[in-house]
Amino acid sequence: MHAVCSVRAVENALQIQIPDNARLIRNIIEAAQYVQDHVIHFYHLHALDWVDIVSALEADPADTADLAQSISDWPKSSADYFAGVQNRLKAFVETGQLGLFANAYWGHPAYALPPAANLMAVAHYLEALDWQKEIIKIHALLGGKNPHLQTYLVGGMAVPLDPDSQSAINAHRIAQLKRWAAQAHDFVAQVYIPDLLAVASFYKEWAGLGGGVGNYLAYGDYPQDTSGNPSSLWLPRGVIFDKQIGNPPQALDHREIREYVTHSWYSYAEGDGTAKHPWEGETRPNYTGPKPPYEFLNTDEKYSWLKAPRYQDTPMEVGPLARMLVAYASGHERVRELVHQVLDHLDVGPEALFSTLGRVAARGIETLVVAEQLSVWIDELAANISRGDLAIHNGERWHPSTWPAEAEGWGSTEAPRGALGHWVRIKGGKIVNYQAVVPSTWNGSPRDAREQRGPYEAALIDTPVADPERPVEILRTIHSFDPCMACAVHIVNRHGREITRVKVA
Amino acid sequence: MDPSSPGLEGHLAQRGITRRQFLRFCGLMAATLALPARYTTRIAEALSTAPRIPLVWLEFQDCAGNTESFLRATDPTVVDIVLEVLSVNYHETIMAPAGQMAEKSLQDTVEQFPGQYIAIVEGAIPTKDGGVYCTIGGRTAIEIVREVCRNALVTIAVGACAWDGGWPAASPNPTGAVGVKDAVPGLKNLINMPGCPMNVANLTAVIVHYLTFGELPATDSMGRPLFAYGHIIHNYCPRRGHFDAGRFVEEWGDEGHRLGWCLYKMGCKGPQTYSNCPSVQWNEGTNWPVGAGHGCIGCFAPRFWDTMSPFYERLPNVEGFGVEASANRVGLGIVGGVTAAFAAHGVVSAFRARRHPLAAHEEEGPPVQTDGGD
Numbered sequence: 001m002h003a004v005c006s007v008r009a010v011e012n013a014l015q016i017q018i019p020d021n022a023r024l025i026r027n028i029i030e031a032a033q034y035v036q037d038h039v040i041h042f043y044h045l046h047a048l049d050w051v052d053i054v055s056a057l058e059a060d061p062a063d064t065a066d067l068a069q070s071i072s073d074w075p076k077s078s079a080d081y082f083a084g085v086q087n088r089l090k091a092f093v094e095t096g097q098l099g100l101f102a103n104a105y106w107g108h109p110a111y112a113l114p115p116a117a118n119l120m121a122v123a124h125y126l127e128a129l130d131w132q133k134e135i136i137k138i139h140a141l142l143g144g145k146n147p148h149l150q151t152y153l154v155g156g157m158a159v160p161l162d163p164d165s166q167s168a169i170n171a172h173r174i175a176q177l178k179r180w181a182a183q184a185h186d187f188v189a190q191v192y193i194p195d196l197l198a199v200a201s202f203y204k205e206w207a208g209l210g211g212g213v214g215n216y217l218a219y220g221d222y223p224q225d226t227s228g229n230p231s232s233l234w235l236p237r238g239v240i241f242d243k244q245i246g247n248p249p250q251a252l253d254h255r256e257i258r259e260y261v262t263h264s265w266y267s268y269a270e271g272d273g274t275a276k277h278p279w280e281g282e283t284r285p286n287y288t289g290p291k292p293p294y295e296f297l298n299t300d301e302k303y304s305w306l307k308a309p310r311y312q313d314t315p316m317e318v319g320p321l322a323r324m325l326v327a328y329a330s331g332h333e334r335v336r337e338l339v340h341q342v343l344d345h346l347d348v349g350p351e352a353l354f355s356t357l358g359r360v361a362a363r364g365i366e367t368l369v370v371a372e373q374l375s376v377w378i379d380e381l382a383a384n385i386s387r388g389d390l391a392i393h394n395g396e397r398w399h400p401s402t403w404p405a406e407a408e409g410w411g412s413t414e415a416p417r418g419a420l421g422h423w424v425r426i427k428g429g430k431i432v433n434y435q436a437v438v439p440s441t442w443n444g445s446p447r448d449a450r451e452q453r454g455p456y457e458a459a460l461i462d463t464p465v466a467d468p469e470r471p472v473e474i475l476r477t478i479h480s481f482d483p484c485m486a487c488a489v490h491i492v493n494r495h496g497r498e499i500t501r502v503k504v505a
Numbered sequence: 506m507d508p509s510s511p512g513l514e515g516h517l518a519q520r521g522i523t524r525r526q527f528l529r530f531c532g533l534m535a536a537t538l539a540l541p542a543r544y545t546t547r548i549a550e551a552l553s554t555a556p557r558i559p560l561v562w563l564e565f566q567d568c569a570g571n572t573e574s575f576l577r578a579t580d581p582t583v584v585d586i587v588l589e590v591l592s593v594n595y596h597e598t599i600m601a602p603a604g605q606m607a608e609k610s611l612q613d614t615v616e617q618f619p620g621q622y623i624a625i626v627e628g629a630i631p632t633k634d635g636g637v638y639c640t641i642g643g644r645t646a647i648e649i650v651r652e653v654c655r656n657a658l659v660t661i662a663v664g665a666c667a668w669d670g671g672w673p674a675a676s677p678n679p680t681g682a683v684g685v686k687d688a689v690p691g692l693k694n695l696i697n698m699p700g701c702p703m704n705v706a707n708l709t710a711v712i713v714h715y716l717t718f719g720e721l722p723a724t725d726s727m728g729r730p731l732f733a734y735g736h737i738i739h740n741y742c743p744r745r746g747h748f749d750a751g752r753f754v755e756e757w758g759d760e761g762h763r764l765g766w767c768l769y770k771m772g773c774k775g776p777q778t779y780s781n782c783p784s785v786q787w788n789e790g791t792n793w794p795v796g797a798g799h800g801c802i803g804c805f806a807p808r809f810w811d812t813m814s815p816f817y818e819r820l821p822n823v824e825g826f827g828v829e830a831s832a833n834r835v836g837l838g839i840v841g842g843v844t845a846a847f848a849a850h851g852v853v854s855a856f857r858a859r860r861h862p863l864a865a866h867e868e869e870g871p872p873v874q875t876d877g878g879d
C-alpha cells in the first residue's frame with residue numbers, strides 16, 4: 001500500500017497520467033489485498049476475542065454441521081468434517097503445548113457463542129489460513145511476490161501485457177487471475193459473511209459500544225478512469241462529521257490536514273502546540289518518557305510515538321467503517337444495499353453502525369463488495385488487451401532531466417486499515433521533504449493541543465470491563481480498528497491501564 | 506517437549522495426506538537444501554518422530570512482512586507448523602493473548618525451556634538513546650533480544666532488518682538500528698535469512714534441516730545458509746540468455762519487455778545479488794520479481810537500501826556487456842563492491858564513479874519506493 005501511495009505522490013507532483021492498464025492492475029492488486037487482509041483480520045487477528053476455542057472441544061459436530069448448513073451452502077459442512085477438525089484440536093490440546101493459544105482468556109464470561117458455533121469458527125480459522133495463501137497468488141503474478149510487491153513504477157506498472165508472449169500477462173494468466181478471484185469471492189460470500197452474521201447475532205450489545213469520535217474520513221480509492229479526478233473513485237472520497245450520514249459527505253481538501261505533536265515524542269521548531277500540514281511536516285524525535293524498563297507512562301505529558309493528525313482540527317476515524325459510511329452517504333448502490341441487508345438481518349437500526357460491531361460489519365460488507373468487483377476489473381484488463389491496448393507505462397517524465405526544478409505532490413490510497421497519504425516535495429531532482437500520515441496514526445493518535453482524544457481512546461470510554469485482569473472487552477474494540485501490529489502491544493497495554501484507572505477513580 | 510507426539514507424518518495421515526505426498530514434500534525439501542535425493546528418507550524419518558520444539562517469534566522495528574511471508578508457508582502449511590510441527594508459543598501478530606498475558610507466554614518459554622527453543626527475530630533493534638525507540642511492555646528491544654536469544658537453542662534472524670538493520674538502519678539511521686548479530690555480540694547458533702522479506706520456502710527448509718540433522722545448514726561468512734544464498738541470481742536467471750545475446754528491455758512495456766528480455770538496463774541488481782529466487786521463486790513457485798517484469802532490487806544483499814538504490818540505475822558497466830566473458834566480469838566487479846559496502850557502506854559513490862557513460866542521464870533516478878513511516 002505504501003508502494004502505490006508513494007508512486008501516486010510523485011505522479012501527482014510531476015503531473016503524470018498513467019495508462020488505463022496500469023490503473024486496472026493497481027486496482028486488481030489492491031482489491032486482492034483487501035479481500036485477503038480483511039479475512040485474515042477477521043479470523044486470525046480478531047475472531048478469538050469473540051470465539052472461545054476451548055469451548056469448541058465440547059461441541060457436538062452434528063450440531064455444528066446443522067448450524068453451518070443452515071447459514072451457508074459451503075461444501076465443507078458435514079458432521080464428519082467438523083469431527084475431524086475437533087479431533088485435530090483435541091490432539092493438539094492433549095500435547096499440553098497450547099502454543100499461540102496459551103494464556104488467552106478462554107472461559108471468560110464475556111464469551112457468548114454456543115460450543116457448536118465456536119467449533120464452526122475454529123474450522124474456518126484453519127480453512128482461511130490455507131485459502132489466503134492461494135488467492136494472494138494474484139499478487140505474485142502481478143507483483144512478482146507477496147508480500148512486498150515490486151512492480152510499481154512512477155508512471156505505471158512493470159507488468160508487460162501481450163496475448164502472444166509467454167513472458168507477459170496473456171490469456172492463460174488472465175484465466176489464472178480469474179480462478180483466484182472466483183476462489184476469493186466464494187470464500188467471502190459463503191464462509192466469511194455467514195460467519196460474521198452468525199457471530200454478530202450473539203453480540204448485539206456491541207452495536208451500542210465502542211463508537212468513538214463519530215467523525216469519519218476517507219480519501220477514497222479504485223479510480224474508474226485515469227483522470228486523477230476524485231469523482232472517478234469507485235470507493236468515494238469524503239468527510240463525515242457527527243455521524244451525519246443522511247446527507248452527502250463533505251468534499252475532502254487535503255490542505256485541511258494538520259498534525260500535532262503536543263503529546264507525541266517529537267518537537268516542532270515553532271513549538272509543540274502548533275500543527276503542521278505534511279508538506280511542512282517535521283519528524284524530529286524528542287523522547288521525554290520514562291527510562292526503560294518502566295511500568296507506568298504518564299499520559300498527562302508526551303506519551304506516544306504517533307503524531308496526532310486532525311482534519312479541520314477534528315479527530316477523524318479512518319478504515320472500513322469510514323469508507324462504508326462515506327460510500328453509503330454518497331449513494332453507492334451496492335454498499336447501501338448490503339448495509340441495509342446486514343442491519344435487517346441483525347434487526348438493529350442505523351445508529352448501530354457507529355460502534356465496535358459496526359466496524360466489524362463494515363469490514364465484511366466492504367470485503368464482499370470488493371470481492372465482487374475484483375473479477376470486473378480483470379475482465380476490463382482482458383478487454384483492453386484483446387483490443388490491442390498493451391500500454392503499461394507513461395515514460396514521459398521517467399528521466400529526471402524532464403522534471404521541473406521544484407514540485408510538490410500528494411498521493412493517497414485506502415489501505416485495508418484506512419486512509420493512507422504520502423506528501424512529497426522535490427527540489428533539483430531530489431526529495432527535500434517526505435511525510436506519510438498512516439491510518440493507525442489517525443485512529444491511534446494521542447491527544448492534540450486541545451486535549452481532544454483520538455478514535456481508539458474515545459472508543460474505549462464507557463466500555464464495561466468485567467474483569468480488569470482479563471480485559472477482553474478492550475481487545476474487542478481496539479482490534480475492531482485493525483491496528484497496525486507494529487504498534488499494537490504498546491497501545492493495548494497503555495489503554496489497559498488507563499481503563500483500570502478510570503474504573504478506580 | 507512431548508516426545509510421544511506422533512510427529513508430522515501421523516498428523517498428516519489424520520488429514521488424509523498420503524505417505525507418497527509426504528515423501529514428495531521431503532524430496533522437495535532435500536532439493537531446496539541442495540541435498541542428494543537419498544536424504545529424502547532421512548528427512549522423512551526425522552519429521553515423523555520429531556518432538557514439537559517450542560518457538561518464539563520476536564518482532565521489533567518491523568512491518569510484519571516476514572510474518573506475512575510465514576503465513577504463506579506451504580507443505581507444511583502454517584496450520585501444520587502451528588498445530589503440529591513446532592510449538593509456536595509467542596508471536597505478537599497471530600497469538601491469541603494480548604498485553605501482559607502475551608508477555609507471560611514469552612517468559613514461560615524462556616524459563617521452562619532454557620536452551621531448548623528456537624528464537625526467530627523479525628525487525629531491527631534500535632540502540633540509540635538507551636533503546637527508547639522500540640519498547641514492548643516497557644522493556645527495550647535490546648534487553649528482550651539479548652535475554653531471549655542468549656537462552657535459545659538456535660536463533661534465526663529473518664528479513665533484512667533483523668540481519669543488518671535493513672530499512673530502519675538505512676542512512677542516516679536515526680534510531681541506531683542494528684540486526685541481531687550486532688545487538689547480541691558473540692551469539693552462537695545464529696543463522697541469518699535476509700530478504701525483504703525472507704522467502705518462507707527457505708525458512709521451512711532451515712527448520713526441516715534442523716529437525717533432521719540436529720544442526721543448522723552450512724552458512725557463508727555472513728551467516729547466511731549457502732543453499733539459499735550461495736549463488737548469484739544472474740547466473741541462474743532464465744533471462745540470462747538474453748543478457749548474453751545483448752537483448753535488453755529499453756523501456757517499460759516495449760517489445761523486449763513483453764518478450765521477457767533481460768532487465769539489466771532497467772536497473773536489475775541480479776548480477777550482484779546472492780539468492781535462490783530464480784529456482785525457488787515465491788508463493789509456492791508462482792513467480793518472482795524478474796519473472797513479473799521488474800528488475801531485482803537486491804533485497805537479499807547487505808544494506809541494500811543504501812547500496813542498491815537508486816533501484817533504476819544500472820549496475821556499473823564493464824565494456825562490451827552482452828558477451829559471456831564480460832558478463833562474468835560484471836559478477837566479479839560486483840563481489841568487490843559488496844565487500845566494500847559491507848565494510849564501509851560507501852559503495853554508492855563507488856558505483857557512481859564507475860558508471861557507464863550511457864547511464865549518465867540517469868544520474869538521479871526518480872525517488873520511488875520511498876517510505877516515510879511515522
Ligand code: SF4
Pocket residue numbers: 738739740742743744745746748766767768769773774775776795800801
Ligand atoms: S541482469 Fe537481471 S534480468 Fe538480466 S539476466 Fe541478469 S538477473 Fe536476469
